[in-house]
Amino acid sequence: MLVKLALRNVKRSARDYLVYFFTMTVVVALMFAFNSLLFSEDIRKMFEQAMIMEAMLGLATFFIVMIIAWLINYMLRFILEKRSREFGTYLLLGMKKKQIAKLYMRENVLFGAGAFLTGLVLGVLVQQMIMSVLYSMVSMDYRIHIEMNKNCLIMTGSCYAGCYILALLGCKRKLGKMNIYRLMNAEKQNEEIKESHEELKKWLLPVSGLFLFLFGVWLFFGKNWSTQLVLLFLVGLVLVIYLFYMGLSSFIVCYVRRKGKLIYRGQNLFLLRQFSSKIKTMQFTMGTLTALFVLAFLGCSVAMMFNFYQDRMLAQKMPFDVHIHSEYVQDTFAAELAVIEENARIKEKYLYHIYENGTDQVNVYLYTHLKVFGDMYKKEDGSPDRQVIAQKRNFTYCTYDTYMGLTDYNHLRDMIGLEEVSLNEEEYVIHIKDRVLRETGDFSDQIVVEGSQGPLRFSGYFSEPFSQDGHNGGDYVIVVPDALTAKMNPFYSELAVELVDAAPENLKKELDQAAKGLDFKQVDVVADLDEEETLYANSCCGSDSIVVYVADNLVRDNVVVEVKCMLSTLIFPMLYMGLVFLCVALTVLSIQQLSDSAKYRFRYHVLKQIGMGAKPVAGLIFKQLALFYLCPALFAMLISGIIAGFVGGKFNYYSGAATPVGQYLGISFLLFFGVYSIYFAATYVGFMHNLEENSVK
Amino acid sequence: MPVSTGGWEQEMKEYINVCEVEKYYGSEAGMTKAVDRVSFTVAEGEFVGVMGASGSGKTTLLNMLSTIDSVTAGHIYFQDTDITELKPDQLSDFRRENLGFVFQDYNLLDTLTMEENIVLAMTLQKKSRKEIVKDSEEMMKLLGIWELRDKYPYQVSGGQKQRCACARALINRPKLLLADEPTGALDSKAAGTLLETFQNMNETKKATIFMVTHDAFSASYCSRILFLKDGRIFHELIRGTKSRREFLNAVLDVLSLTGGESDAC
Numbered sequence: 017m018l019v020k021l022a023l024r025n026v027k028r029s030a031r032d033y034l035v036y037f038f039t040m041t042v043v044v045a046l047m048f049a050f051n052s053l054l055f056s057e058d059i060r061k062m063f064e065q066a067m068i069m070e071a072m073l074g075l076a077t078f079f080i081v082m083i084i085a086w087l088i089n090y091m092l093r094f095i096l097e098k099r100s101r102e103f104g105t106y107l108l109l110g111m112k113k114k115q116i117a118k119l120y121m122r123e124n125v126l127f128g129a130g131a132f133l134t135g136l137v138l139g140v141l142v143q144q145m146i147m148s149v150l151y152s153m154v155s156m157d158y159r160i161h162i163e164m165n166k167n168c169l170i171m172t173g174s175c176y177a178g179c180y181i182l183a184l185l186g187c188k189r190k191l192g193k194m195n196i197y198r199l200m201n202a203e204k205q206n207e208e209i210k211e212s213h214e215e216l217k218k219w220l221l222p223v224s225g226l227f228l229f230l231f232g233v234w235l236f237f238g239k240n241w242s243t244q245l246v247l248l249f250l251v252g253l254v255l256v257i258y259l260f261y262m263g264l265s266s267f268i269v270c271y272v273r274r275k276g277k278l279i280y281r282g283q284n285l286f287l288l289r290q291f292s293s294k295i296k297t298m299q300f301t302m303g304t305l306t307a308l309f310v311l312a313f314l315g316c317s318v319a320m321m322f323n324f325y326q327d328r329m330l331a332q333k334m335p336f337d338v339h340i341h342s343e344y345v346q347d348t349f350a351a352e353l354a355v356i357e358e359n360a361r362i363k364e365k366y367l368y369h370i371y372e373n374g375t376d377q378v379n380v381y382l383y384t385h386l387k388v389f390g391d392m393y394k395k396e397d398g399s400p401d402r403q404v405i406a407q408k409r410n411f412t413y414c415t416y417d418t419y420m421g422l423t424d425y426n427h428l429r430d431m432i433g434l435e436e437v438s439l440n441e442e443e444y445v446i447h448i449k450d451r452v453l454r455e456t457g458d459f460s461d462q463i464v465v466e467g468s469q470g471p472l473r474f475s476g477y478f479s480e481p482f483s484q485d486g487h488n489g490g491d492y493v494i495v496v497p498d499a500l501t502a503k504m505n506p507f508y509s510e511l512a513v514e515l516v517d518a519a520p521e522n523l524k525k526e527l528d529q530a531a532k533g534l535d536f537k538q539v540d541v542v543a544d545l546d547e548e549e550t551l552y553a554n555s556c557c558g559s560d561s562i563v564v565y566v567a568d569n570l571v572r573d574n575v576v577v578e579v580k581c582m583l584s585t586l587i588f589p590m591l592y593m594g595l596v597f598l599c600v601a602l603t604v605l606s607i608q609q610l611s612d613s614a615k616y617r618f619r620y621h622v623l624k625q626i627g628m629g630a631k632p633v634a635g636l637i638f639k640q641l642a643l644f645y646l647c648p649a650l651f652a653m654l655i656s657g658i659i660a661g662f663v664g665g666k667f668n669y670y671s672g673a674a675t676p677v678g679q680y681l682g683i684s685f686l687l688f689f690g691v692y693s694i695y696f697a698a699t700y701v702g703f704m705h706n707l708e709e710n711s712v713k
Numbered sequence: 714m715p716v717s718t719g720g721w722e723q724e725m726k727e728y729i730n731v732c733e734v735e736k737y738y739g740s741e742a743g744m745t746k747a748v749d750r751v752s753f754t755v756a757e758g759e760f761v762g763v764m765g766a767s768g769s770g771k772t773t774l775l776n777m778l779s780t781i782d783s784v785t786a787g788h789i790y791f792q793d794t795d796i797t798e799l800k801p802d803q804l805s806d807f808r809r810e811n812l813g814f815v816f817q818d819y820n821l822l823d824t825l826t827m828e829e830n831i832v833l834a835m836t837l838q839k840k841s842r843k844e845i846v847k848d849s850e851e852m853m854k855l856l857g858i859w860e861l862r863d864k865y866p867y868q869v870s871g872g873q874k875q876r877c878a879c880a881r882a883l884i885n886r887p888k889l890l891l892a893d894e895p896t897g898a899l900d901s902k903a904a905g906t907l908l909e910t911f912q913n914m915n916e917t918k919k920a921t922i923f924m925v926t927h928d929a930f931s932a933s934y935c936s937r938i939l940f941l942k943d944g945r946i947f948h949e950l951i952r953g954t955k956s957r958r959e960f961l962n963a964v965l966d967v968l969s970l971t972g973g974e975s976d977a978c
Contacts, residue, residue: 272829273863280842285833289824622820625781626834626881627809629802 022122029095035610035698036091037131039603043084043596044135048172049142050592051077055165069585076589080596081175083308087600088183091607092124093190098611117191121184128180132173150584211269218270220263224256228654235662253655258303260651261295268292283636286623291643301604302648308601309652315594316684317660319587321667321675326580329673332481334572335432338513339483340527341568343554345369345506352511352569355530359523361516364431368424370489371504372416377463378492379413380405385456388559388670414507415553418489421501431514434480441497442467443475448492450479451669452559467500486566490556508554524574531569561670598688602695605645609699613706620707637703645696649688657681728921729755729778729889734787736773747773749944750787758919760911762932764964765941771925772893774941778923779812779891780804809838813882813890817897819874821866827877828853828862834881852880856910872903879910883920892924896931908934929968933961940967
């Protein structure tokens with residue numbers, strides 16, 4: 017009998033909670049698809065960073081399980097409240113609490129199992145989509161084939177079951193505590209509008225605004241970020257997210273009480289009161305939804321920033337097909353060339369040196385003037401602290417400034433399709449990363465490059481992409497006439513190679529293998545330079561951060577794929593979380609509105625009685641739903657806009673990319689509103705359907 | 714029992730004319746006749762009551778008159794307009810401009826205060842702010858709920874809620890006030906106050922009132938009562954010059970003759 021009743025109840029409530037069912041299905045589908053990345057044999061074989069991807073997805077799964085457990089718990093409590101009268105009646109009829117709990121659990125297990133199975137079917141489709149996106153991101157072909165891994169199924173099933181168990185535990189406790197009276201009256205609990213200290217609480221709205229303004233100013237212009245201050249702002253932000261709604265609701269209540277002009281126009285009075293009372297009773301939920309939206313926006317935007325980086329920046333970072341660094345100036349790169357020749361056809365090869373003359377003026381200037389180093393290398397009076405620079409140079413720059421001869425420079429420029437540069441014997445140029453130059457501006461007056469007949473004249477900067485992460489200097493290389501480099505010491509050797517075709521898949525691995533075999537031989541050759549400092553003095557990697565790929569052997573076509581894989585380990589989990597958070601938040605909004613439609617039916621019925629036509633009522637419902645849906649979204653857009661602006665600025669700053677942050681935030685918002693409009697349309701249609709069931713013509 | 718109209722309609726200006734109205738519910742297999750070929754008229758400024766047992770069709774009749782429900786057959790003329798022919802949009806305009814409603818369960822909006830419930834009815838009519846403030850204050854004072862203006866419906870008694878509903882119904886000076894068991898949820902004192910308000914509105918403001926009730930005490934405030942049975946009018950009582958007590962006895966007589974329900978106080 018209980019099973020029959022449970023089945024009937026599920027069937028009956030299925031339409032009311034269709035959105036919830038839809039979300040649970042989508043969540044299972046996403047879980048299955050992303051989990052399949054964890055267990056995919058293909059991926060393991062294909063990508064070196066599969067382990068990182070697994071770790072990141074595992075982390076994402078943890079947060080997702082938590083949030084889904086919250087959603088299920090929220091829904092269980094919500095449905096319990098809505099059906100409390102029914103459960104009260106069961107109690108009155110003589111059913112035991114245990115039986116009712118069992119009935120409710122059975123219904124939910126049936127509901128959950130239904131969503132799980134549907135989700136798995138959808139999950140196979142999503143899996144194929146994700147796989148093909150992943151493969152196309154790393155420029156590989158993907159042939160559709162369905163991978164049903166046992167472990168993946170077990171993991172998806174246990175995550176899902178885990179969510180349910182977590183949620184059910186909380187709910188069972190609540191059910192156990194209820195008595196008939198409370199069950200019969202639970203429905204009415206939220207109907208009373210309690211207003212107290214509204215005049216005081218309304219100030220929370222401007223205070224929230226002020227806080228966000230200060231937060232923005234602090235993010236963009238703040239310099240001294242102590243841990244306490246960071247914590248204070250973070251706690252403040254969380255508080256503001258929650259208190260904002262209290263403030264907004266009270267602000268509207270006070271406005272209506274003050275009889276502001278707006279309330280005397282059309283349906284405004286009704287709309288404002290509906291909205292304020294709804295957010296008053298739901299302020300905690302609204303806060304949580306805002307937080308979820310913020311995370312979804314940020315996840316999406318950051319994922320797109322990385323995507324931009326891998327699309328545009330990676331190729332720029334490595335203008336040469338193959339670029340090999342050697343700390344040893346005598347290196348002829350014979351072994352490496354042999355490997356390359358064995359695996360590919362060489363179009364052009366060029367072996368050259370980077371030089372030093374024992375000076376470090378540019379290094380010191382950059383160490384003390386780039387924001388990324390702060391005051392680390394400065395003494396209290398602001399002058400450079402040479403001791404610290406020597407001890408903690410962190411391989412950003414080499415121990416000495418890096419120089420290059422004009423002939424080498426022009427040859428390399430020619431190889432990558434740049435125009436030649438001409439210099440007089442008394443002139444020099446600096447080739448520097450665009451990002452660094454933008455920050456420092458012209459600093460040529462701070463350095464003196466001594467020529468044979470006195471200081472050279474500075475002739476200009478060049479900032480095209482030039483493989484400057486340790487190959488052609490850390491962030492810069494000073495280009496001087498050949499006559500001058502002839503008098504300098506070769507610092508390290510470089511080999512630049514252009515290939516006829518794309519590099520084969522394993523060229524980098526082969527080169528790395530070859531280099532390993534060479535180490536001992538080379539060390540023997542330069543055994544007299546046995547001091548560690550001397551050995552690594554000519555190693556550097558530049559001041560870029562966030563996405564940095566530093567290696568002696570750079571094979572562009574291989575590295576691009578490798579870095580793309582690495583970045584997709586960030587992009588995918590972020591999109592995954594963003595999407596799930598978005599769906600969860602929108603489900604809560606939808607279910608809230610749909611289940612309230614019964615209460616609203618009465619209100620609209622009254623409005624129709626006092627003369628509102630069907631069209632104006634439909635318009636009013638649209639406005640009401642839009643207001644309710646837009647409020648947390650707009651607030652989240654404001655917060656995430658501030659944070660994404662800051663994060664994007666930093667991302668560009670540290671990675672050297674010129675990511676159009678605003679554009680990506682815009683795309684995130686568009687994506688968001690795409691998903692949003694599906695839920696909104698479903699809610700609106702469902703809402704109207706519920707109202708029409710018993711309506712006045 | 715014969716219907717006695719006594720040519721009363723000719724003395725006053727005809728306002729509403731209900732002609733051969735029928736209302737059926739259900740499918741062809743199981744048809745229920747809720748209202749069966751009912752005809753009557755209501756004159757301007759009249760206070761008409763409709764009485765009958767549960768299921769006699771009185772609420773259905775009121776719903777059709779108030780355009781909330783459609784007729785299956787027949788016509789309802791409101792002055793010169795046949796409201797059974799109006800389209801949905803025209804119907805809502807008609808309701809807004811001509812009708813006021815008072816229901817047993819008040820139908821107040823729980824998110825609005827007492828005053829706001831009244832104000833909303835006026836803002837939907839696109840009245841000016843000045844007019845809204847002035848009229849709503851006057852109406853609330855008239856119905857004795859001015860002190861309660863900032864309270865929410867759940868904070869006041871049933872009688873006070875009903876007076877608020879009454880104020881909302883009357884604020885736009887409707888041509889017809891429709892009341893469906895308005896005293897059904899009230900205690901006798903509150904019911905008396907409300908009915909006196911109706912009577913007062915009827916006498917001083919010349920409001921036309923059409924009230925459905927199964928309570929003889931409430932009905933005794935009317936100037937004319939239609940008795941409904943199985944969807945048909947089977948009797949009509951006119952108060953004329955009778956006192957309220959005499960009229961109440963007459964109503965009770967009719968009810969005792971027909972074995973109808975009575976909640977007379």
